[in-house]
Amino acid sequence: MAIISRPLLLSVLLLGGTEVLGHRHGTSSVPLHGTLAGPSIAINSVPPTVRENWVRRANAALAEAGEPCMFAAFASAIVNHTASTAGELVCTGINSTRQKGDPTLHGEIAAIQNCTAILTDPTGPYNLTGSQALAAFADLTLYTNAESCPMCASAIRWAGFREYIYGTSIETLIEQGWGQIRIPSIDIVRESADLSNPVRLLGGVLSTETDPLFSWQFDSSAPCPQGCVRPAEGGSCVAPSL
Ligand SMILES: *[C@@H]1O[C@H](CO)[C@@H](O)[C@H](O)[C@H]1NC(C)=O
Numbered sequence: 001m002a003i004i005s006r007p008l009l010l011s012v013l014l015l016g017g018t019e020v021l022g023h024r025h026g027t028s029s030v031p032l033h034g035t036l037a038g039p040s041i042a043i044n045s046v047p048p049t050v051r052e053n054w055v056r057r058a059n060a061a062l063a064e065a066g067e068p069c070m071f072a073a074f075a076s077a078i079v080n081h082t083a084s085t086a087g088e089l090v091c092t093g094i095n096s097t098r099q100k101g102d103p104t105l106h107g108e109i110a111a112i113q114n115c116t117a118i119l120t121d122p123t124g125p126y127n128l129t130g131s132q133a134l135a136a137f138a139d140l141t142l143y144t145n146a147e148s149c150p151m152c153a154s155a156i157r158w159a160g161f162r163e164y165i166y167g168t169s170i171e172t173l174i175e176q177g178w179g180q181i182r183i184p185s186i187d188i189v190r191e192s193a194d195l196s197n198p199v200r201l202l203g204g205v206l207s208t209e210t211d212p213l214f215s216w217q218f219d220s221s222a223p224c225p226q227g228c229v230r231p232a233e234g235g236s237c238v239a240p241s242l
């Protein structure tokens, strides 16, 4: 499998122009997620516990949308950490492909579109023009509970986010049976150094809480995520009926 045999692994990638800094770990025999799990590195002076809380906030967008046990439980939160280390929420987004019939509406794309709508809303708190909204992404951090597919990782790079933080790795998604395009985000970041805004990438954040969201769908013996149950007759995990 292409991803597992990849010899390089980064718990953090700091990318500026063509210069790639960071911590390279691992060998071809070390699974990526093992190396990435629980990164304890503070990038841009934001402590790991703050990062974890924002991944939790992304997860919470599922329940907020009335879908706490959603099958495709992919959720994102876009946060401004330049105003404060604690961060301010700008918007959230969850996978809406089925709901909207739009195959590109992964959680990250849904969040980017939601933020654009919020930033440019003439009656909203920002009231930005299109070009001001485009520029605003350079201050922002995208949190996602699972590593972005290459479409979304590319969108993150085109948006020019300052930071991109994910929970569950693509490798873990593949192990759990999710069909994936097997290009890790680290490759998209590395290959997109021509774009003007650098991004800092941190993976494996809060994966102890995000992995269970993706581990039950293709394994009927796997436990449901917290707060969800499998009906006696089997099938998908659902919210317990009240
Ligand atoms: C993010 O915070 C910075 C610093 O306070 C501010 O200038 C910028 O307008 C904020 N952006 C958004 C989208 O909230």
Ligand SMILES: *[C@@H]1O[C@H](CO)[C@@H](O)[C@H](O)[C@H]1NC(C)=O
Residues within 6 Å of the ligand: 089, 090, 091, 092, 093, 094, 110, 114, 115
């Ligand atoms: C947009 O983000 C806001 C703020 O987090 C959230 O309340 C709302 O549900 C989101 N809308 C969509 C369509 O995801």
Ligand SMILES: *[C@@H]1O[C@H](CO)[C@@H](O)[C@H](O)[C@H]1NC(C)=O
Residues within 6 Å of the ligand: 072, 074, 094, 095, 096, 097, 098, 105, 106, 107, 108, 149
């Ligand atoms: C979104 O949902 C679709 C269909 O349920 C699924 O195939 C896809 O992997 C999901 N991905 C993301 C990142 O939201």
Ligand SMILES: *[C@@H]1O[C@H](CO)[C@@H](O)[C@H](O)[C@H]1NC(C)=O
Residues within 6 Å of the ligand: 122, 123, 127, 129
């Ligand atoms: C939003 O900004 C435009 C100028 O870009 C201005 O004309 C309009 O009054 C603003 N809307 C509100 C509600 O302040």
